[in-house]
Amino acid sequence: MVVDYSLYLITDRSFLNGRSLANCVREAIEGGVTLIQVREKDISTREFFKVAKEVKEVTTKYNIPLIINDRIDIALAIDADGIHLGQSDMPIEIARKILGKDKIIGISAGSISEALEAEKNGADYLGIGTVFFTGTKKDIEEPIGIEGLKEIVNKIKIPSVAIGGINKNNCEEVMKAGVNGISLISAILANDNIENSSRNLRNVINNYTK
Template identity: 50%
Template sequence: MKDFRLYVITGEEFHPTRGVVEVMEEAIKGGADIIQLRDKTNSKRVVLDKARKLRELTRKYDVPFIVNDHIDIALAVDADGIHLGQDDMPLHLARDIVGKDKIIGISTHRIQEAREAEQGGADYIGAGPIFPTNSKSDVVDPVTTSYLDEVVSEISIPFVAIGGIKLHNVADVVNSGANRICVISEVVGSEDVKGTCEMFIQKIGEKVIQL
């Protein structure tokens, strides 16, 4: 998979007056280099319609497109991959369905889950939530940056830090060894989506340059 720095997940509740495609296009223009559609409330038909539109958008900008949970929809729109949680379909079964060329990401909250994801053939893991977050109703307790220390020392596949990451605390995450950041509300709920993404990219890049 292509490497990335800023992973943005949809969160339409944070921009009720703006369309998801408009907001995600601004994010991509600001530097988001991987996009995920996450919709756990609407019907399959509604999610499929959004997925088709976002697939068209991401192809326009050559940005990988990931679908959360809905493997059937990901295949229907030829998304680049899927993202699974700990309670979703087992990784090996998902791989059998989507094939070896699709990206599979796995959410992890402790090091044993990260180890299992890596051993099972995940392409990347989500590590978090680092801080308290209101972006997800099914969120677990914060794992703090100490979990990132464990991931950095043990895991060799790409990982993305997620959960409550804002402009004011992203430096703490980057200083813990994360050079890939995932955000939802801080970006999609911003009045200046493009500018907020640019600021995240700058803060991530400052640490990358130091390394």
């Protein structure tokens, strides 16, 4: 599978104000989002399965890859295209054995050593950050900034997506660091018009994607 990492949406229903996640995902894709990650932290397995299944129906219709955050069981249950793992989640080697060689596995990395380790162990892409301070991750210490992002990107050969505090005002600066894409939550989902907010980001990114 050839994956376009350029505009990567991570879901967070807390920004939706009661709107349907599936509909919001559809609007984001129509605005130019190229990859969806379903991220749910505080719901039951049954509810996570239901949410992910509804989103999968949309991504399948538009032929957009669907990644599940952390939960390999959910990814398998809905036949998602892949999984994204943090540094404290299941080791990538074990995840690969469970998922098989054809699924996408992304790894979060906040340092050169984490990035190189993930690449060595077979990650398909890296989520690099946190780049800037963000309200959606409360447990980070100091963001790596643009310079930290550049340092990691220059050391790896696999695709990279920047994450953390990225929005329409700083996404050009982030893309200039050499990443393959940007990953966002509130910069898309917190807007009343999700399709337009996605399209505005897409227009900036298009200047930096091959």
